[in-house]
Amino acid sequence: SLLICFYSTDLLPAKNGEEPTIQFLLEMVDILTTYVKKTFDRSTKVLDFHHPHQLLEGMEGFNLELSDQPESLEQILVDCRDTLKYGVRTGHPRFFNQLSSGLDIIGLAGEWLTSTANTNMFTYEIAPVFVLMEQLTLKKMREMIGWPNGEGDGIFSPGGAISNMYSVMIARYKYYPEVKTKGMSAAPRLVLFTSEHSHYSIKKAGAALGFGSENVILLSTDERGRVIPADLEAKIIDAKQKGYVPLFVNATAGSTVYGAFDPINEIADICEKYNLWLHVDGAWGGGLLMSRKHRHKLNGVERANSVTWNPHKMMGVPLQCSAILVREKGILAGCNSMCAGYLFQPDKQYDVNYDTGDKAIQCGRHVDIFKFWLMWKAKGTIGFEQHIDRCLDLSQYLYNKIKNREGYQMVFDGVPQHTNVCFWYIPPSLRDMPDGEERREKLHRVAPKIKAMMMESGTTMVGYQPQGKNVNFFRMVVSNLAATQSDIDFLIDEIERLGRDL
Amino acid sequence: SLLICFYSTDLLPAKNGEEPTIQFLLEMVDILTTYVKKTFDRSTKVLDFHHPHQLLEGMEGFNLELSDQPESLEQILVDCRDTLKYGVRTGHPRFFNQLSSGLDIIGLAGEWLTSTANTNMFTYEIAPVFVLMEQLTLKKMREMIGWPNGEGDGIFSPGGAISNMYSVMIARYKYYPEVKTKGMSAAPRLVLFTSEHSHYSIKKAGAALGFGSENVILLSTDERGRVIPADLEAKIIDAKQKGYVPLFVNATAGSTVYGAFDPINEIADICEKYNLWLHVDGAWGGGLLMSRKHRHKLNGVERANSVTWNPHKMMGVPLQCSAILVREKGILAGCNSMCAGYLFQPDKQYDVNYDTGDKAIQCGRHVDIFKFWLMWKAKGTIGFEQHIDRCLDLSQYLYNKIKNREGYQMVFDGVPQHTNVCFWYIPPSLRDMPDGEERREKLHRVAPKIKAMMMESGTTMVGYQPQGKNVNFFRMVVSNLAATQSDIDFLIDEIERLGRDL
Known part of the structure; x- marks a missing residue:
């Protein structure tokens, strides 16, 4: 290939860089489409396993070490082929390892476009189309949850663990807004409840946000892994008697291991009785809301205050694509905004309500919406x-x-x-x-x-x-x-x- | 085009799906390479601005609304063209709006490969090559910081704000490990210090993690935006006299607005004197460590306990690519691990020290490393x-x-x-x-x-x-x-x- 004599410095924006750039990208695409075809071919292996020390020692010229000097574009293409060769084909029909699997062609094309656009979700200014797509899609998701007119709030976050962390943050903000400025010492000793079968991210959020993992109280389940509502109520009463203040209950819609759906309506009754925030972690099971046959498993989800829903799991959207959806409008911004003047100027020429960045705990935010929007259009x-x-x-x-x-x-x-x-x-x-x-x-x-x-x-x-x-x-x-x-x-x-x- | 009669259900894994799949992907690539060429063409506009209501009303057939019924692949390609048309060319030579700009062709190709591989960083099992690339790259970055033999810890996170949040979490864990289990009530009233010119994410982290934003004390700067070390010491003394316990100092290497570098060595002297955690937020300025001419601006960074460094900013790596680097080995896992049995089984056949997922506050984690590794190889x-x-x-x-x-x-x-x-x-x-x-x-x-x-x-x-x-x-x-x-x-x-x- 001509690319043997070319280096990255010969690519655009270099003078006369157009031809090598297009050639390089097309050769890359050839590698990728070959990989896509093989992914769906059952005569191909799911993986070609090697131990870490084997890969680190270098496999037939595949050298992972970084160097001061550049490699030729030809070598870069070889590295890319090797990277795919020693990886795992998560889209293979016989890869069943994880909640997220598959290789959706529309989603893939969407990701290619997203990386070509290479922008950031924090303002309408630099991501006008993506910001609007996010708003419309979140609204559709809220409609499917059953919140009136799809009203509410939400944002796409880097995965279900962060979405769940958001839910705990906003619950705390709703009941004890002064924690934002004064810290946890402004609140009583708060406790959170979640199933012993729930995802570990609730506990992680408890640890990170300053509640302490011991104050995340684990609920007993039946033998199919579903929370026993009476156990929730008993543990709420017990916590109150010990001087703790119950704040938040997580109901899991589709647990990681058993795939169990907690009885949301019965849990919601208890949350209403004791005035607690109800979060539904539907990272894995949220997708069932799309199915008329199966959505009854989430009955009661419309009573939740917040919902995590990862299209990158059950709906086959490429990684990462996770939404946190909130019933109360404006509370995400209330919880997280710091009003940084250099990003969120109030004196812009457009409606700055579309600048969503200050709602997030992130500043820069990857465009996770486009592939999902495109798949929804296509399917x-x-x-x-x-x-x-x-x-x-x-x-x-x-x-x-x-x-x-x-x-x-x-x-x-x-x-x-x-x-x-x-x-x-x-x-x-x-x-x-x-x-x-x-x-x-x-x-x-x-x-x-x-x-x-x-x-x-x-x-x-x-x-x-x-x-x-x-x-x-x-x-x-x-x-x-x-x-x-x-x-x-x-x-x-x-x-x-x-x-x-x- | 033939694709008028085709729908997403005709693509792989559908029977006879190979031909339409390849045709669809190649037509998409044609749209993308055309966009890439135009991005570098100064006769093209940086953006074609429209207000939110204009885009929402629909521009010449570009309809953002989602529907129950599928669209043809031909229409999907039209949607993709429109998405790019109404977006912002962040790689255009005259786009100067943001700290992150440019469109690096190698990085772009790397992202295309990453989305084709569509895997998750949490275990070696499903991302063997990427996990090793991350380890090697983090080690190189620690070497450039100046930590002996590049030893230490680190992880790529979804942006500088989350990286900075990690630094506060691990500082707290280092001094008050019992907060992880018991919550903030197990610690005294802690305060954090950062420049009035620093990024708002330090304050956001303070609010989220339960310190309270008021307990993030802002330091005065000189007229060029650099922290005045004497002001830090005075505010430490003042806080102690008021009964607060100073925990953490953030020194900014490259502030967002002025591009100021705080005097790290003088700040490190004070941190040593008072036994405080020193974090350097080099999200924007960390890249200067790659330059023999400019790296002196970060003199003293090797004395930091943790460093944020975003290759997606100054180094032109596509979004997102941010690293949190930590001098003490093992502390990230200590701070964040929850040992979830369904992901991090101790009885795997390979060395499970390579399963890095439990170090993170995320569970699933996007592969941010590959594009950066590939750019480093190529340049x-x-x-x-x-x-x-x-x-x-x-x-x-x-x-x-x-x-x-x-x-x-x-x-x-x-x-x-x-x-x-x-x-x-x-x-x-x-x-x-x-x-x-x-x-x-x-x-x-x-x-x-x-x-x-x-x-x-x-x-x-x-x-x-x-x-x-x-x-x-x-x-x-x-x-x-x-x-x-x-x-x-x-x-x-x-x-x-x-x-x-x-």
Whole structure:
């Protein structure tokens, strides 16, 4: 290629840089489209695993070290090919490892445009179209939550953990606005409530924001991982008796491991009774609001004060795309604004209500909206609905396949509420062993061993973890439109192939 | 185009989806490369300004509203063209509005690859190459700071405000680790110190983390915006006498408006004397560490406990790319870890020290490292040095051009330390007016009026703001390699053309 003799300094804005620039970008696109095609090709591996020390030592000329001197553009393209070669194909039909998976072509094109536009969400001035897209999309999301006329507030944030952190911040601001200026000493000893199955970000927010992780009180759940409302009420009463002031309850809509939906209406009744902020963490389950068939699982969500909803999980939007939605208008700005004169001048020629930056805890903010807006345009609401319904159908297929199958044991009974299917694979050597500590210890080691072999062979990936008293089990999730029943069959075959001699 | 009859459901993973997928992506790339070429073309406008209500009403068929039904791929491409048409060309040689500007072709290609890989930084398992790139790059950055062997800790975060928030969190954890579990009531009344010219994110962090914004004490500066060390010491003593406990000092390396560098060594002496955490906010000025000529402006940075450094600002890396760097190893994990079993299993087959997710306040984390790593490969350290030196030379050219020019007044005397050049343009009608309230009020309205006209005509963009007692002035910054002396000349001509009759 001509690019052997070219360096980055030959690209635009260099004089005569147009030709090498276009050539370079098109060669890059060729690498990327080849990767896209392979991603959907089942004869390609999900990953080509290497240990950190192997990659650090350098794989066949792939050198990660940085240097004082530049590399040629040709070498840069080689580096890009290698980067993809040793990575993980998260869009592969047999990648089931994470809540976010899949490679949506429209979303991908949207991200390419976003990075080409390379702007910042803090003002209308430099992101007019994206700022309006964000407003319209947040309004649509609030309508789907069921808030009247889609009124309210919201912002896209860098992930569900930060969205959940926002919810705790604004709850505190609503009840104790003076904490913003005076600090936590201006408030009584506040406590937050969330399920023992909830995402760890609520606890992290408690630690970061100065509540303390011990003041995040964990609620008991039923055996399917749903909060027991009576336990919430008992713990509220107990906290009050001990002199604490309950502030905030998080209800999870789609828990990380079990995919459980907490009973929002019953929790909302208790929140109203005790005047507490109700947040719904729908990072994982929020997408079900798009489905007429499944949205009932979030019944009561319209009673929440705030909702986290990550389109980058169940709806297949590329990372990152997470929204925090708030019922009360203006409270995000009230909570976070510092009115920095150099960004948010009141004397601009346009309506500065469109400068949204001061609502955020960030200053600069990546454009996360465009890919999502573009996907919504391209699929329509009905396209997201089909995506959701299809993934849930596929999970039910898996559930039906293994619930009575020899060598499998479900972690909880009944049809899963979300796409999470949690199960143990019991190798033949353990099937006749009586329950007890020895069997538990052995079973605990089965999933990690199978997972390690899967990764070494690169054929598929699925998550595992312990939960409470339950030893390591597989947690299967489906959010990738590329997956079919044959891929589910493949996963089960693979587990049995790798696990039968353990 | 064939795509008129195609919809997103015809793309991969659909059967026979390969051909329309490649065609769609290539047509998208054609739109993007056309945009890239125009971005560097001075005969193209920087922006085509419209008010929010105009865009919301729909421009020549550009409809922002979302619908239940899908659009054809052809319409999606039209939407993408329109999105770019009504946006702002932040890479244009005459876009001077923001600290981040420019469109680096290598960085752009890196972002395209990142979105194609569509993975998450939380574990080595699903981002092996990116996790290692992050580690190596952070180490290089720590070496440039001057910490022995580049040892320490760090992470890429979604912007400088979050990086600064990390610094406050870890300072608190270092001195009062029990706050993590018990909350702020486990600590005495803590205060933080930062310059009155510093970025508002320090105050925002103080509010969010439960210190209270009033407990962020603002330090006086000299007339060039640099912290006066004696004022810091006096305010420390004063706070202690009032029963507060000083915890943290932020020194700014490159302030947002004046581009001032606080005297780090003198501040470090005081921090050592009183045993305080020293953070250096080098979000804007950190890039100067790459320049042998300019790095002396950060002398003493190696004495800091933590440093914020945003390659997406002065170094031209696409948004977002911000690092928080910490001298003490392991403290980020200590501060933030919650040990969630479903992500960070201790029984994986690889060295789980490479699972960095639990160090972060985020769970999912966008891959911000790759574009930066790729740019470093392509330019070498010397390429970044040339970038920095060139931008600073260009600012000095502007400074020399206007410092004695009729109709200009500098906001502070002397050669700027960074690329920030702050000045008033005085229209002829005000030049003979005696100083006083009337002139101040009139002058205050000049910059907004010129800026509004600039945006309407779309020829160039530059920021303005008041600062303390100074009425609205222009703040010119250069971080875009595309800008030349002729563009600086153009800006000045444009200010005079638009402002002469005010």
